Amino acid sequence: MVFLYFLCVLYGLAMLFILAYSLAQGHLLYHFLKAEKNKIQKAPESPEIWPSVTVQLPIYNELYVVERLIDAVAKLNYPRPLLQIQLLDDSTDQTSELIRRKLAEYPSIDFQYIHRAIRTGFKAGALREGLEKAKGEFIAIFDADFVPDGDFLLRTIPYFTSGKVGMVQTRWTHLNRDYSVLTRLQAVALDAHFLIEQTGRNHQGAFINFNGTGGIWRKTCIYDAGNWHDDTLTEDLDLSYRAQRKGWEFVYRPEIESPAELPPIMSAVKSQQFRWTKGGAECAVKHFGQVNRERHPFHVKFHAFAHLFNSAIFIAVLLASLSSIGVFWAGEMGLISPVWLKVSGIFLVGFVLIALTYLVSFFFESKAFLNSALRVVWQLPLFLSVSMGLALHNAQAVWEGLTGKKSPFVRTPKFNLESGKERLSLNRYLIHRMPMTTWVEGVLALVFWGMVALAFSRENFLFLPFHAMLAIGYSIVFIKSFNSYGLGR
Structure with missing residues (x-):
């Protein structure tokens, strides 16, 4: 019982971090719209003498x-x-x-x-x-x-x-x-x-x-x-x-x-994501304390925090997803009032703000609104699902960055496939050694598909959208990873 309560607290803290991150995103969206409204089209004049x-x-x-x-x-x-x-x-x-x-x-x-x-x-x-x-x-x-x-x-x-x-x-x-x-x-x-x-x-x-x-x-x-x-x-x-x-x-x-x-391919995406998220966490440790002590306006410090620690969102998503299983069972066992479970729905505002940010960028340069609307119906939910499915991989990178564990700079392999001259399976820079985390991603996919099935059997749909997106995300990440690490063998 104590463990279930611990998971409930952990879930609340993780979702609170996601909400804070989403508020920062919403504020950036507001300033983006202001910038677009006040945009000056004319570029500055060319210099008289080029440097x-x-x-x-x-x-x-x-x-x-x-x-x-x-x-x-x-x-x-x-x-x-x-x-x-x-x-x-x-x-x-x-x-x-x-x-x-x-x-x-x-x-x-x-x-x-x-x-x-x-x-x-x-x-x-x-x-x-x-x-x-x-x-x-x-x-x-x-x-x-x-x-x-x-x-x-x-x-x-x-x-x-x-x-x-x-x-x-x-x-x-x-x-x-x-x-x-x-x-x-x-x-x-x-x-x-x-x-x-x-x-x-x-x-x-x-x-x-x-x-x-x-x-x-x-x-x-x-x-x-x-x-x-x-x-x-x-x-x-x-x-x-x-x-x-x-x-x-x-x-x-x-x-x-x-x-x-x-x-x-997913293995290349993962190597790039690992470098970006771990490096961001390393920079957060290196810079945020100093930025916070320096004389900057509050909004500069707030966005520096959100910017430098944005990769920690993957730790929050991983913790929220795992602890949500315990919250689900605590609700089923009557250890948590249904009222509190409904109140916790306020955290969903965070996901709405994050989705809205991507939605605006998706339509920003659209020349065919109807075609874009049809694409966003499936691409945005799928994108959010796959982002959640990368939580384990990226959370490991962030944790290493925050704790100071060093690792070499691993380049992202390039392919030039759009030229039509190269075959993906013949690329000599492919990574073939599949890490253990990929198998764990497969296990997590099965766990969250089980939670989806449980939601229907218990007729408790509070976490169904969250768990369904996690199940889809982890499944895609596992399958795409398994296939990409096996290319060329």
């Missing part, structure tokens, strides 16, 4: 996308004497030779090839080493799976209108959004971040983050903030907070697009 720019391309074993990347940056529309392009190559396979051959096709472009035999500091270390040799006053960065637009520099440089502006971030778009259901669901998540969250934070002067790629920095800002650190898995978020805490201003421009590839 020098270095484009950094961090690369590690990218056989399938590196040629596409080089071709794209070679087409950047910018005065050639002012443009330097660095290939920061940490590769240990044939990618290095492929790069050298490709660069020979562009003898008139200032390509600087830097190869490191030892990946000290991983991506942060490569960027830091390249910065020492960078000629540019501004530093643009693109990951290997991006295809920058030719006018990227001409459109971003004018936003450095003040010497206080340290970074301009652009919005990611998706080359392979329609490749599969999995890529569609990832697009839903990223669109909400880039449309609602980044815009909402920037509009009210809260901290935003450089997203690791698709952005451009003032070089003096990077140095002033302490250069790239490699003590977290999200060096981009870390540098962003160090720079803004020193007073540098960031600009986010959603109308400037940076197309990129989405991971098409």
